[in-house]
Amino acid sequence: MVPLYIICMSRVVVVKYSGNADNKFLDKKQYRRLLETALGKLARDADYKTYIMQRFPKGAVGMKTNCLAAFNPTLSPLIDALSELITKNSKIDNNDLIVWERTNKELKRAGYKLNASSFGRRYLGTDSSGVGYDDSQFYSAGKVDSMVTRILTRMVDHNINLGVLKHHSIAGMSAGMKNMYGAVHNPNKYHGNNCSPFTADINNLEPIKSKHRLTVIDAVRVQYDKGPGFNSKYMGYYNGLVLSENPVAADSVALMILDHLRRENGLPQLAATSQKVKYLEAAEKIGLGTANIKSIDLQVAVVASDGTTSTGDLF
Numbered sequence: 001m002v003p004l005y006i007i008c009m010s011r012v013v014v015v016k017y018s019g020n021a022d023n024k025f026l027d028k029k030q031y032r033r034l035l036e037t038a039l040g041k042l043a044r045d046a047d048y049k050t051y052i053m054q055r056f057p058k059g060a061v062g063m064k065t066n067c068l069a070a071f072n073p074t075l076s077p078l079i080d081a082l083s084e085l086i087t088k089n090s091k092i093d094n095n096d097l098i099v100w101e102r103t104n105k106e107l108k109r110a111g112y113k114l115n116a117s118s119f120g121r122r123y124l125g126t127d128s129s130g131v132g133y134d135d136s137q138f139y140s141a142g143k144v145d146s147m148v149t150r151i152l153t154r155m156v157d158h159n160i161n162l163g164v165l166k167h168h169s170i171a172g173m174s175a176g177m178k179n180m181y182g183a184v185h186n187p188n189k190y191h192g193n194n195c196s197p198f199t200a201d202i203n204n205l206e207p208i209k210s211k212h213r214l215t216v217i218d219a220v221r222v223q224y225d226k227g228p229g230f231n232s233k234y235m236g237y238y239n240g241l242v243l244s245e246n247p248v249a250a251d252s253v254a255l256m257i258l259d260h261l262r263r264e265n266g267l268p269q270l271a272a273t274s275q276k277v278k279y280l281e282a283a284e285k286i287g288l289g290t291a292n293i294k295s296i297d298l299q300v301a302v303v304a305s306d307g308t309t310s311t312g313d314l315f
Contacts, residue, residue, distance in 0.1 A: 010290055011297040012253045013041040016240035016312055017220075019305025023237040025075065026220055031241075032081035033303050035216075038243045039085070041299045052089040055213055059157030060096040061086060062211070065110070066164045066179045067101045071230035073110035074162045078218060082160070083121060098122045100151045102182040126151060126182075133185040134207075142201035142286065146184035152207040159211040161247065165219040165254050167227035167234070167262075171195035172270045172277035174228050175254040176215040176247050177203050196278035197286075203247055204288055215250040217242040224261040236261035248289025249296045252280055253314075256293070260315050 015038040017030055026034075039048035063082070065074035083097050095118060101107045104114055104125035115123045116130075124131060126149040133147035134154065140146075152159060163179040170191050171178050177199050181187040184205070190198030203209065219242055225234040238257055244250035255277055259269045270277055284291035302312035 010246060010249065010295065011042055011044075011299060012242065012244040012246070012249045013038045014219075014240055014242050014253060014257075014298070014300045014314060015041070016238070016300070016302050017305075018239075018302050020220075020237075020239045023221070023239070026077060026239075028077040028080045028084075031078045032085065033307055034241050035081055035085060035243075037301050037303050037309050038241060041301060042243060042245070048085070049089040052086055056086055056090050056092055056158055058091045060098060060155060061092060061213075062151055062156035062159040063097065063099045064159060064161050064179060064182065065099060065101050065107070065112075066162065066174070066182075067106040067110035067112075068182075069164075069166070069228055069230045070106075070109040071232075072164060072166065072221065072223060072235075074164055074218060076111060078162065078216075082162075082216070094121050095119060098124055098151060098156055100124050100126070100149070103127045124151060131155075139205045139207060141204040141206075142197055144184070144190060144198055144201035144205065146186050146202070146205065148185075148205060148207045149183050152183055152211055156211060158213045159208075160213060161215045163215070163217045165217050165238075165242070165258060166223040167225050167258065167270075167275075168195075169227065169275065171199060171279065172273075172275040173251070173255055173258055175217050175242075175251045175258075177251050177279065177283065180208055183208055194276060194278045197282035199279035200283035200286060200288055203283065204286055209288070212247060213245065215242075215244050215247050217250060217254050219254065219257055222258060222261055224258060224265060225267055234265075236265065246289040246296075248280060248283045248291050252291050252293060252296065253298060255280070256314065 043051035280291040
């Protein structure tokens with residue numbers, strides 16, 4: 001039998017929560033309902049438990065957070081919900097889950113408690129003692145030449161990219177792919193030309209590409225302008241998640257959501273500004289994924305507060 005994860009690589013699932021009329025932060029139970037629905041959809045409506053067992057059969061799983069903007073980071077209820085699903089439906093122990101970021105300071109500032117012990121879920125910055133960047137070699141792809149965090153090269157077998165959808169003043173958008181700048185030692189070098197083709201090339205580095213299993217983009221609260229630093233004036237509410245195994249396709253759909261929120265708030269589409277998102281086309285050209293929306297199998301589901309699901313529209 002062909003594994004489920006092989007047949008759903010061009011699929012993007014957007015799952016929206018309809019029970020958040022007050023635009024509050026979602027809790028673990030609400031995130032879990034969204035994740036269960038989305039993972040089932042990724043597996044062509046098979047049981048989400050089967051999907052998890054096949055996608056994460058054993059080993060250590062990294063979870064790359066987005067904590068640079070302290071007031072709009074990857075949230076702990078999402079981490080808790082996803083961790084619970086993985087440990088309850090696979091052979092992976094809680095201590096084999098590594099929630100990681102560039103620095104311990106960023107994790108702590110986002111509300112996470114550091115843990116490098118052999119008990120419980122681990123929370124590590126690359127600057128943790130004994131981690132650092134792998135100096136055994138520089139990894140190269142296109143115009144990128146970098147050392148990569150040992151968390152990816154030595155410590156995990158799989159990685160989940162947990163980005164937060166927001167505007168980015170240089171790249172145009174920060175979602176999944178831009179989040180992986182936090183995996184290399186010299187991200188400051190890669191911001192020219194709207195971060196293109198650098199964002200594509202970073203995601204094409206061997207340790208990042210080979211360990212990638214899933215992109216989960218939090219689009220519950222979306223800062224649609226003046227990012228990536230937090231600015232509450234430009235916060236919109238989509239109340240959804242974007243999931244895909246295809247990192248380029250995930251970001252392409254996320255861009256549609258970001259542009260939708262900009263349009264709703266009287267702002268131009270990013271393609272019409274100096275902050276055009278250029279890296280998606282560059283990523284498709286090197287075979288990293290699908291940027292053309294017409295070639296993406298897009299599935300949209302709506303989850304109600306009682307847990308029932310229905311087919312929905314993107315906007």
